[in-house]
Amino acid sequence: MKSIAGKTVLLTGASGGIGTFITRALVIEKATVVAVSRSQRKLNDICTEVTALGGKAIGIPFDISQVAELPNLIQQINQVVGQIDILINNAAIEKYRPFHLYTLQDIQSTLTTNLVASMELTRLVLPSMLAHNSGHIVNIASGSGKKGMPYNSIYSASKAGLIMWTDALRQELADTNIGVSVVCPGYTAAGMFSALGVPAPSLARVAPPEEVAIAVLNAIKKNQAEVLLDGLIAKLLFSNFQLFPQFGDFLYKLLGMTKLNKISAEQQMRSSD
Numbered sequence: 001m002k003s004i005a006g007k008t009v010l011l012t013g014a015s016g017g018i019g020t021f022i023t024r025a026l027v028i029e030k031a032t033v034v035a036v037s038r039s040q041r042k043l044n045d046i047c048t049e050v051t052a053l054g055g056k057a058i059g060i061p062f063d064i065s066q067v068a069e070l071p072n073l074i075q076q077i078n079q080v081v082g083q084i085d086i087l088i089n090n091a092a093i094e095k096y097r098p099f100h101l102y103t104l105q106d107i108q109s110t111l112t113t114n115l116v117a118s119m120e121l122t123r124l125v126l127p128s129m130l131a132h133n134s135g136h137i138v139n140i141a142s143g144s145g146k147k148g149m150p151y152n153s154i155y156s157a158s159k160a161g162l163i164m165w166t167d168a169l170r171q172e173l174a175d176t177n178i179g180v181s182v183v184c185p186g187y188t189a190a191g192m193f194s195a196l197g198v199p200a201p202s203l204a205r206v207a208p209p210e211e212v213a214i215a216v217l218n219a220i221k222k223n224q225a226e227v228l229l230d231g232l233i234a235k236l237l238f239s240n241f242q243l244f245p246q247f248g249d250f251l252y253k254l255l256g257m258t259k260l261n262k263i264s265a266e267q268q269m270r271s272s273d
């Protein structure tokens with residue numbers, strides 16, 4: 001899809017850290033954004049900002065983890081703005097814990113919000129995209145889906161699932177005009193990483209959220225399969241970790257990532273006491 005102008009984009013998590021930057025970038029491209037997240041107040045804030053910029057955004061409060069209700073969301077959107085041209089599965093949650101201290105509810109809510117809802121939304125919008133032979137789906141995964149993140153293992157599993165499912169779907173749709181991309185941010189200076197309140201490991205790069213938003217636009221316009229925000233070095237490291245997982249473990253420990261994640265888990269456990 002060479003141009004995003006005039007397209008209708010369903011963006012989940014539009015009111016969150018990175019989501020607000022993706023919304024602004026889409027509006028600058030003259031897309032209509034259907035912004036979905038749970039908080040009406042945060043949706044109002046971003047929609048008011050977009051309107052002030054002269055753009056179009058419609059906020060629909062919806063809990064995407066209620067996956068059986070997602071057909072109602074799509075029906076509501078179709079009635080208000082018509083067909084969805086682009087779907088960006090961005091909403092996600094994470095929770096840090098040693099694995100044995102997670103509850104079954106933690107496992108279910110993380111996998112449902114981060115992975116199952118993305119699949120279900122895609123399943124629901126694809127028939128219309130196929131009928132028009134046009135569309136694009138972007139899944140926002142993470143570097144945590146390329147190499148397991150200790151103490152954030154369910155999130156890691158959800159993002160790895162997202163990456164592999166995108167890879168399969170892209171091949172299925174290769175003979176159509178429907179693009180499928182996965183964008184994998186690393187540490188980003190907005191959203192869930194900033195909310196943790198821990199520093200990034202000393203050698204890690206923390207990307208500005210605008211960079212993630214631009215990467216999403218480029219993924220759509222250039223129909224890119226997989227985008228790693230940290231570039232060639234990340235690509236080389238992650239491909240190496242596939243062959244030598246314990247080299248990756250060693251590096252994560254050396255860079256202090258394992259320790260920082262353990263600290264995040266301890267902090268979150270203390271604040272939930």
Ligand SMILES: NC(=O)c1ccc[n+]([C@@H]2O[C@H](COP(=O)([O-])OP(=O)(O)OC[C@H]3O[C@@H](n4cnc5c(N)ncnc54)[C@H](OP(=O)(O)O)[C@@H]3O)[C@@H](O)[C@H]2O)c1
Binds near residue numbers: 038140188194
């Ligand atoms: N920030 C980073 O450093 C980083 C790094 C790598 C990957 N990522 C990925 O980037 C994406 C955006 O992350 P972020 O950092 O911007 O996260 P964030 O600040 O926590 O925002 C998450 C967004 O998702 C929405 N959301 C969460 N659960 C939802 C649900 N059940 N139904 C509907 N909306 C829901 C939230 O709004 P409500 O709470 O109002 O529902 C919020 O708008 C995620 O996929 C994340 O995994 C982020």
